[in-house]
């Protein structure tokens with residue numbers, strides 16, 4: 001266990017270093033975008049106002065308010081301090097709505113869309129991949145090409161295809177939104193039904209992409225494991241094929257766990273495409289809005305969440321993986 | 335003559351490859367191993383030794399296929415038996431096997447004891463885990479392996495320890511005959527000695543009744559097995575006692591194998607070294623005549639035109655060469 005502790009501390013150190021770097025980049029990058037966000041807001045607010053001194057006063061008030069007239073370094077420390085207090089500031093575009101509030105209302109859309117989709121896609125994909133590897137004949141010839149096709153279509157391709165076929169042509173599902181735009185979020189049947197209907201296309205577009213990628217990976221891992229020497233030995237020691245298949249799929253599955261944890265970690269980033277195409281009110285969609293409106297606090301907050309989730313997922317993978325897979329455990333001990 | 339544990343008559347098996355080119359890697363092989371005896375099988379890489387080992391167990395899966403012949407283990411004919419019956423009643427219990435790549439023979443994510451449980455339960459689902467543990471611990475102790483190995487994953491063991499563990503696991507069901515495929519080849523000299531000693535111990539202690547030891551180094555078999563069989567291109571080219579095979583080889587290939595390896599073994603120090611030039615033939619299209627003809631120093635035109643039979647010289651000795659024993663001994667003496 002001593003080796004593991006060292007491994008843990010090492011990983012933790014790197015986690016912290018990456019985190020710090022990420023926070024700095026998260027702060028700086030949006031601010032390097034060309035354009036002046038306050039000018040945009042002021043222009044909107046000051047519509048009809050004719051005196052330039054009045055405009056200037058409004059501008060300075062907002063610049064003060066958002067802190068963008070201070071030196072960048074001061075802004076940064078303020079930003080960090082605020083983050084630790086759970087304060088991401090006010091959104092520029094939806095001023096005075098706090099960024100935290102925007103995130104709170106959109107993050108659940110993303111999580112409820114992505115999480116089940118990733119899990120379902122992972123399970124179906126791995127099952128199909130394993131079956132393709134084991135059955136080979138026929139089945140493999142069908143699953144593999146389809147998986148390669150879907151797995152290599154860009155995510156937006158799948159989403160657009162679904163959108164065109166099922167929403168535009170067949171009109172089975174709505175084209176956009178998280179629920180009917182004429183409804184108020186309540187716990188009524190009408191609303192819940194609307195949510196379910198709106199859920200389908202974004203959900204399946206993510207599931208399909210996940211299935212494709214997972215199935216290919218699982219198939220090749222399983223084929224590799226099926227030809228491993230331990231399979232031959234176990235067979236000749238009289239162990240039943242069913243048991244051996246169990247060995248093989250467990251071993252093939254372990255690396256796939258990494259894929260699962262990673263997709264959960266990159267959930268928000270991964271959601272972008274589906275959310276944007278279906279105008280689904282999740283974090284990805286909010287990020288797009290933030291970028292379009294040069295909403296620094298919103299962009300920083302969303303990208304920070306994305307970064308954090310990826311980092312935590314990676315960290316968790318390495319820790320858990322080191323525990324569940326003796327092959328990695330042994331490698332750590334060295 | 336004592337009881338025959340393994341009898342193989344005219345066994346032929348083939349690999350059916352992806353492009354449907356058959357590889358006859360075991361070609362009309364017959365052999366006998368008696369109780370208390372060990373047989374060494376020698377030959378260069380690619381001669382079909384591992385394929386023979388797999389073929390002996392009567393349990394085939396693609397790409398290896400049974401073609402013809404007969405395998406009898408302790409009086410029981412296993413060729414023609416239903417595969418699941420072979421699995422349940424023969425594999426591990428009558429005949430066991432140590433694969434060539436014993437380093438990778440154990441499932442990396444399963445503890446040794448759990449794998450032993452799988453092996454035992456595959457033959458008798460009623461045994462309790464405690465009995466299995468007790469048996470495993472006792473066996474490990476007899477074989478000089480530490481008990482804590484049982485609770486380890488294969489990756490946590492050193493190469494030599496892994497090899498010895500595989501041997502211990504192979505004999506857990508007290509098989510009558512053990513086939514060890516190059517059990518020492520990938521190891522350092524110390525581990526090699528340990529492994530060979532362990533195999534001899536198994537015989538000595540009666541944990542197995544007979545053994546087949548496969549190696550590409552013929553001289554290694556001296557002091558290890560009672561009899562030696564030399565394989566070339568899927569066929570037996572010589573059968574003899576270890577003493578004869580090492581000091582009085584008849585087939586030019588056996589003679590060549592004796593000269594090709596540095597042997598630190600006692601009594602064999604002054605052998606001249608020389609590798610056999612050339613490579614074994616492609617088994618997809620084996621030559622019609624003597625398969626060794628291409629590489630043989632003593633070749634004459636007749637060697638290449640018609641197949642050569644395995645010639646018995648009496649007392650279990652046999653060789654596959656166009657020349658007489660006397661002629662061969664004479665030319666070897668001249669050098």
Ligand SMILES: Nc1ncnc2c1ncn2[C@@H]1O[C@H](COP(=O)(O)OP(=O)(O)O)[C@@H](O)[C@H]1O
Nearest residue numbers: 349357359378379380381382383384385397617
């Ligand atoms: N899985 C396989 N499929 C097709 N040919 C094989 C396979 N395994 C071995 N062979 C061929 O069978 C022949 C004998 O191989 P093998 O039994 O491994 O020899 P050895 O153990 O003496 O080195 C070789 O020509 C080899 O190329």
Ligand SMILES: [Mg+2]
Nearest residue numbers: 383384385434
């Ligand atoms: Mg071999």
